[in-house]
Amino acid sequence: MSVLVYVEADGGIVKKSSLEAVAYGAEIAKGAGSSAIAIATGTVAEAELANLGKFGASKILHVSDERLNDGGIQATANVVFQAAEKESAGTLVMARSSLVDAIASRVAIKLGASVVTNVVDLPDTSNGFVVKRGVYTGKAFANVAVPGDKKVITIAKNAISPVESGDAATVEAFSANLSDADFAVKRTKVEKAEGDILLPEADKVISGGRGLKAPENWGMIEELAKTLGAATACSKPVSDMEWRPHHEHVGQTGIKISPTLYIAVGISGAIQHLAGVNSSKVIVVINKDAEAPFFKAADYGIVGDAFEVVPKLTEAIKEVI
Amino acid sequence: MKILVCISHVPDTTTKIKFDGNKLDENGVQFIIGPYDDYALARAVEIQGEKGATVTVLNVGTASTEPTIRKALAIGADDAIRVDAEPTDAMFVAQQIVAVAKAENYDMILMGRESSDFNGGLVHGLVGEMMGWPSIAPCMKLELNGDSATMAREIEGGKEYLEVGLPFVAGVQEPIAEWKIPNMRGIMMARKKPLKVIPPVEVEGVTEYQSFTLPEGKSECKIIDPDNIGELVNLLKNEAKVL
Ligand SMILES: Cc1cc2nc3c(=O)[nH]c(=O)nc-3n(C[C@H](O)[C@H](O)[C@H](O)COP(=O)(O)OP(=O)(O)OC[C@H]3O[C@@H](n4cnc5c(N)ncnc54)[C@H](O)[C@@H]3O)c2cc1C
Ligand SMILES: Nc1ncnc2c1ncn2[C@@H]1O[C@H](COP(=O)(O)O)[C@@H](O)[C@H]1O
DSSP: OEEEEEEETTTTOOHHHHHHHHHHOOOOOOOOOOOOEEESSSSHHHHHGGGGGGTTTEEEEEEOOOGGGGGGGGHHHHHHHHHHHTTEEEOOOOOOOHHHHHHHHHHHHHHOEEEEEEOOOBBTTTTTTTTEEEETTTTEEEEEESSOOOEEEEEESSSOOOOSSSSSOEEEEEEOOGGGGGGOOOEEEEEESSSOOOGGGGGGEEEOOOOGGGGGGGGHHHHHHOOOOOHEEEEEEHTTTSOOOOGGBBBBBBBBOOOOOEESOOOOOOOHHHHHHHHHEEEEEEESOOOOOGGGSSEEESSOOOHHHHHHHHHHHHHOO | OEEEHHHHEEEEETTOOOEETEEEOOOOOOEEEEEHHHHHHHHHHHHHHHOEEEEEEEEOOOGGGGHHHHHHHTTTOOEEEEEEOOOOOOHHHHHHHHHHTTTSSOOOEEEESSHHHHOOOOHHHHHHHHHHHHHHEEEEEEEEEEEEEEEEEEEEEEEEEEEESSSSSEETTTSOOOOOOOOHHHHHHHHOEEEEEEEEOOOOSSSSEEEEEEEOOOOOOOEEOTOOOOHHHHHHIIOOOOO
16 A cells, blocks of 8 residues: 655745655655655645655645645645545655644544554554654653554654655646535635744744843844744743744644754743753753753753843854854 | 533643653642643633533543543533543544534534643544534634634644634634633532533544653753853854754
C-alpha cells in the first residue's frame, strides 16, 4: 500500500513543514517497499510541486480547484480522502498546521483509519507500528502502537530533517468530487499579518514577557528578530493585555513551538510557558532576576536589564552575521 | 437551544509529570477541568444566560472524575452525563460522545481545542465527521445569530472569520470567554443537579499507549556576563551552532 502525503502551500510556495512530511512519508514508503505520493490543493506553482520529487515523492496529485485556497476544513478533508482512496494509501502523513490539525480526524473517520497526531520521530516498525508523540503538553512523550492497515499521522516540526536528492517528479491533475455541502462553512474575512515570519514555522524565535513593561517597548524585540530573521512571540499575560496579538502567545494554552533558537526576554519561565517552548533546541534567557525559574530550562542566560542587554545583543549579532 | 459541553479531567497545569511504570503517577496530583474545555463551558454558560439554553456537560471517565464534573455544574451547567469508562484514546472518547449526541438533539457541541493530557486535538473533528456536522477548531470567538454562528478561527499569523450553520462542533480556546469561578450558591446548587452515569459503547481499533518517557533534562545553564555580550554571540555561533 502506498503512502500519501498532504502538501500545503502558502502563497503558492510549498511550506517547509510539508517538505519534511514528504521526506517522512518517503522513509515510511521505503521501509515498506512502496512509494510516496503527494497531494496538493489550490493554487501552487507546478515547478514547486515537481520539486517534491527531490524529497522522495514519486508522483504528485494536484487539485487546482481555487475554492480550496480558502482552506475549507470539510472540503480539504474530502479531497485528501478521495486521493487516499484513489491511490489505495495505507498511511497518510501530514505536517501539523492549523488546517491539518482540523482535517486529520475527519479524514481518519472517512478512511476508517487509526489516527495519531503530534508525532516527533519516525515510526518503529520492528514490531507493528509504534510512534513517539508529545503528551502532557510537552512535559512527556508516549510510545503509541497504531493498529490496523490504515493510518493517519500528523508530524511535529523537526520530526525529520529532509535532504534533497533524486529527481523532480511528475505532477498529475486530479479532480475531486466536491459538492456545495463541502463548502457550507463560509469564510467571510481573513486577518493576517503579511510578510512576517510565521511563528509555527520559524527556525528562530524572540519572545517577550511582562518584564518588558509596555507594548511600545517591543521595538527592540522586533529589531533583534529582524536581525536574526526570527519570528516574535510572547507570554500569555502579554497577549491577554493585548500588548501583542493573540497568535504570538506560546505555552500550554498557546502555540507550541520547537525552533532551533528561542530567546526569552523578561519572561519568568512559568511551567505553563515552558510547556510550549521546551522542545526548542537552544534556549537563551534574558532576565534581571537571577532566581527566575526560566534559567533552569535554559542553555545560556544573561542576568541583566533587558533594556540594556537586548540592543547590545542586536549590535553584537550584526557584527557576526 | 441545547448545548453539549465535553470536558476532560486532567492534571493541574502546574503538575510536574511523573510516571509510575506505564501510567501517570497520580500521587499528589490535583485534577482540573481541561483548560480549553473550561473556556467551552464558560462560553456555553454565557449563551445560556443570553439565550436561555440548557447546558449539559459530558465526561468520559471513571468515578474519580466526579468532583471535576460537579465543578462544571457549579460553574453553571444544568446537568451532567458521565460515561463510565477509562478514556483510552481520542477515538474511544469520540465514539462515546457520538453515542450520547445521537440520542439527543443538541444544537451544538462545544469542547476544548485539545486535552492537556493526550493533546490529540482530535475529538472535535472525529465527532463532527461522525455526526456529519462541520467541526471548527481552534475557535476563538463564537456569536450566535438565529440558526447560524459567526466564528473566528486561529490560523497561522492571524485569524479567519467563518459563517457556520447549526448544528456544529467547535473546539475552542481563549479569548472566546473568561474562565468562570464557581461561587458558593453554584456549589450548593451543583449538589442537587442531575449527574447521570451510563455505560460505554464498544469501540474497536483504538491506539495503545505502551510506554512514556520524559524529555531529556537540560544541562547546567551557562551564565554570561551582561558586559560581555560578545561571548554569548560567540557561544551561539561556535558552540551551539545556531547562528
Ligand atoms: C491554566 C493556565 C494556563 C497558562 N498558559 C500559559 C501559556 O500558554 N503561556 C504563558 O506564557 N503563560 C501561561 N500561563 C501563565 C503563567 O502561569 C505565567 O503567569 C506567565 O507565563 C507569566 O508571564 P511572564 O513571564 O511574561 O510574566 P511574569 O511572571 O510577570 O514575569 C516577568 C519577568 O520579567 C522579569 N523582568 C522584569 N523586568 C525586567 C527587565 N527590565 N529586564 C529583564 N527582565 C525583567 C522579571 O524578573 C520576571 O521574571 C498560564 C496559566 C494558567 C493558570
Ligand atoms: N475523557 C473525555 N471526556 C469528555 N470530553 C473529552 C475527554 N477527553 C477529551 N475531551 C474533549 O475533547 C477535546 C479534545 O481532546 P483531544 O482530542 O484529546 O485533544 C478536549 O478539549 C475535551 O473538550
